[in-house]
Amino acid sequence: DSGVTQTPKHLITATGQRVTLRCSPRSGDLSVYWYQQSLDQGLQFLIQYYNGEERAKGNILERFSAQQFPDLHSELNLSSLELGDSALYFCASSVNLLSGGPATGELFFGEGSRLTVL
Amino acid sequence: DQQVKQNSPSLSVQEGRISILNCDYTNSMFDYFLWYKKYPAEGPTFLISISSIKDKNEDGRFTVFLNKSAKHLSLHIVPSQPGDSAVYFCAASTNTGNQFYFGTGTSLTVIP
Secondary structure (H helix, E strand, O other): OOOOEEEOOEEEEOOOOOEEEEEEOOOOOOEEEEEEEOOOOOEEEEEEEEOOEEEEEOOOOOOEEEEEOOOOOEEEEEOOOOHHHOEEEEEEEEOEOOOOOEOOOOOEEOOOEEEEEO | OOOEEOOOOEEEEEOOOOEEEEEEEOOOOOOEEEEEEEOOOOOOEEEEEEEOOOOEEEEOOEEEEEEOOOOEEEEEEOOOOHHHOEEEEEEEEOOOOOOOEEOOOEEEEEEO
């Protein structure tokens, strides 16, 4: 158990809909990272938050947004869903230096949320 | 643009033999490299890392080698065990450490 909790584990929805994925980081971790893993693809970095502020942005679509709340949990919002958005979405957290970068490089991943868009 | 590449989607090895997983990268600014292991229905878990100031790091049965001039790293598992069967991802970051670039993964099967 990594200590990172993601809900829901599975989600099936239709094209055009909107969903919210939730992540609770390990106790004490200030940074949350979101990754997308599509079929036969690696882990694509979407976005990072550090202590409530956006710190780094990757290949995140404009239809997607995220935020980190004062209690440090994070939500990833996916809207106007398309078939190609079907994927595993992972959240990870890490021990951080003040700069917002991980001290050791180690990320602790949740079990993922599997999104299926029909 | 895939900055970290794992060109072998799968690898099968006999139990007790050596498993060698390879990873190539394109960004010369990367200075920290990690390997993660992933079992089905679980998130990736950290396995071993190496800084660019080293060319080798060892942890038990796992050794990571870094060849900066070739922009290549490899993970050696000796001896391989059936429990090592999993997908292995390599990842790289720059010294800011805010973004990690992952490869597409290599599925290792260790045959008893």
